[in-house]
Amino acid sequence: MKYLAGFHAIRSRLRLKRDTVREIYIDAERKDNRVKDLRAMAESLGVRVLTVDAKRIAGMAGSAKHQGVIAAADELAMPQFVEDVLDTLQDVPLLLILDGVTDPHNLGACLRAADGAGAHAVIAPKDRSCGLTVAAIKVASGAAETVPFIAVTNLARTMRDLKDRGIWLVGTDDEAPQSIYQAKLDGPLGLVLGAEGEGLRRLTKDTCDFVASIPMHGTVESLNVAVASGVCLFEARRRRATR
Numbered sequence: 245m246k247y248l249a250g251f252h253a254i255r256s257r258l259r260l261k262r263d264t265v266r267e268i269y270i271d272a273e274r275k276d277n278r279v280k281d282l283r284a285m286a287e288s289l290g291v292r293v294l295t296v297d298a299k300r301i302a303g304m305a306g307s308a309k310h311q312g313v314i315a316a317a318d319e320l321a322m323p324q325f326v327e328d329v330l331d332t333l334q335d336v337p338l339l340l341i342l343d344g345v346t347d348p349h350n351l352g353a354c355l356r357a358a359d360g361a362g363a364h365a366v367i368a369p370k371d372r373s374c375g376l377t378v379a380a381i382k383v384a385s386g387a388a389e390t391v392p393f394i395a396v397t398n399l400a401r402t403m404r405d406l407k408d409r410g411i412w413l414v415g416t417d418d419e420a421p422q423s424i425y426q427a428k429l430d431g432p433l434g435l436v437l438g439a440e441g442e443g444l445r446r447l448t449k450d451t452c453d454f455v456a457s458i459p460m461h462g463t464v465e466s467l468n469v470a471v472a473s474g475v476c477l478f479e480a481r482r483r484r485a486t487r
Contacts, residue, residue: 248317249310249382251282256386257317262289264318271298271312282313308348308379323392326402329365330409337411337432338480342368343399343448344439345469351376352383353470359387361477366391367434369399403451406434415444415452416476418466427456429480437476440469 245266248254257265268286270279272295286293304314323329330337340358345351351374358366373395374380381388396402403413414427415436436452438444449455458467458475467475 245316246319247304247378248315249305249308249378251278251311251313252385253382254313254315255282255285257315257389258285258289258291260386260389261320262291264320265291266316266318268293268313268315269296269301269304271301272296273298274312279313306378308382320389323394326365326367326394326396329392333364338363339411339434340366340473340477341403341434341436342366342373343436343444344372344442346372346374346439348374348377348380349383350468350470352380354473355384355387355391355393357470357474357477358391361481363391363477365394367394367396367402370395370397400447400451413452415449415455416458416472417443417449417455418457420455420457422456423459424456424476424479429483433480435476435480437469437473440466
């Protein structure tokens, strides 16, 4: 059992897997149209809705911004290993690999970008990732239920295994002379990004086939990792569409 916080996450689960939502809890102080619409949707699908005090909802949500609504739902049966994803693909692999993303809001936004671009999985190391917290799931706005998030024990070894399967690994680095728009992004691909500021660890970068930069034309030096993920993923998707 897990908790889903916020309107987007709950409505998305109701649309995708209604039978996995056990109960929805609503802050007794909220009586606006947004709450009424959620209640009507849940009740039409046969999901029980309970009105409770704000303190109970806050306790279930933890640090996540819950907007006064939270749902108790079953864990979805998502792939647990990279091989489970790759062995069942009918399409050319497109993966997002994250190194050092410990902010759940960034992770949630990366999952959302991965879903939008049609990525097949998001991969991160167990010891350098925040994991799928309630906050990450909320920000993902349903993408945590559609894009497998796979935490691996050894990221460099996993990357080498991907290369053995013929997947091209492209890392991002602000100092790379080649831009993401010049890089080879067609074919089986894993895009490798690090946290803003720290970037990729040395071993992670060295394991990539090559690195590329995102050209910056303004005054800021770098992009948030979620924005950078979106730029790279959609550029890769654009290349596939134009081939």
